[in-house]
Amino acid sequence: MAEARHWLPAAAAALLLAVWGAAGVEVRNWGRDIVTNPAQFVTVRSADDIVEVVRDGESYPAPVRALGSRHSNTKVIMADGGTVVNMRKMNAILGHDESKLTVTVEAGALYIDVSEYLQKHGLMHYVNTEFGSITSGAAAVAHTKDAAFVGEHGQISSYVVGVKIVTADGERLHKSRAVHDAM
Numbered sequence: 001m002a003e004a005r006h007w008l009p010a011a012a013a014a015l016l017l018a019v020w021g022a023a024g025v026e027v028r029n030w031g032r033d034i035v036t037n038p039a040q041f042v043t044v045r046s047a048d049d050i051v052e053v054v055r056d057g058e059s060y061p062a063p064v065r066a067l068g069s070r071h072s073n074t075k076v077i078m079a080d081g082g083t084v085v086n087m088r089k090m091n092a093i094l095g096h097d098e099s100k101l102t103v104t105v106e107a108g109a110l111y112i113d114v115s116e117y118l119q120k121h122g123l124m125h126y127v128n129t130e131f132g133s134i135t136s137g138a139a140a141v142a143h144t145k146d147a148a149f150v151g152e153h154g155q156i157s158s159y160v161v162g163v164k165i166v167t168a169d170g171e172r173l174h175k176s177r178a179v180h181d182a183m
């Protein structure tokens with residue numbers, strides 16, 4: 001959003017913002033049994049966009065909740081009167097490291113797309129979920145688990161080795177398991 005405002009004429013920027021951000025939207029989960037009515041539903045395309053959202057509490061009121069593919073069946077997406085941040089357009093697969101056996105993706109990248117990327121390189125996720133439409137970001141922070149190898153608990157978040165985070169006050173943090181014991 002910030003980038004668009006820099007180079008677009010005001011009218012075009014306003015049109016684009018109208019597409020990216022919508023007020024008074026009803027958001028339902030995949031099962032359609034959990035519903036929330038945020039004041040704002042905003043689609044972000046970069047970390048800069050997320051920083052802009054969390055720093056502008058007037059336009060994007062709290063609570064602010066990230067949204068992946070809406071597959072959760074608990075009330076974790078509830079943001080009545082607040083802001084839902086749709087992560088699905090931040091879906092780039094940024095690359096992998098053959099020696100470290102890691103892959104780096106944006107939070108909105110679907111698990112199946114990352115799996116297909118890895119397959120092209122003769123690799124695979126260590127934990128493979130029964131369905132691919134969850135986002136990597138949700139899988140990394142939630143308790144999502146599935147079949148894995150014998151003796152494995154199969155929780156996807158156990159295999160996250162680094163994250164870039166935007167905090168509630170807009171600070172950017174980079175945490176890596178190699179440096180931060182708490183991960």
Ligand SMILES: Cc1cc2nc3c(=O)[nH]c(=O)nc-3n(C[C@H](O)[C@H](O)[C@H](O)COP(=O)(O)OP(=O)(O)OC[C@H]3O[C@@H](n4cnc5c(N)ncnc54)[C@H](O)[C@@H]3O)c2cc1C
Nearest residue numbers: 066067068069070071072076107134135137138142144145
């Ligand atoms: C048919 C079906 C089958 C399922 N099977 C299983 C199963 O076998 N095993 C299992 O563990 N789960 C299962 N689930 C649950 C689902 O896999 C998890 O809830 C998963 O985390 C949902 O991913 P999502 O992208 O849809 O996230 P959402 O439902 O959109 O969000 C999940 C949570 O993650 C947070 N979040 C999303 N993106 C981000 C981000 N970028 N940064 C920070 N927080 C974020 C959200 O705020 C929310 O709290 C199933 C769900 C369905 C509908």
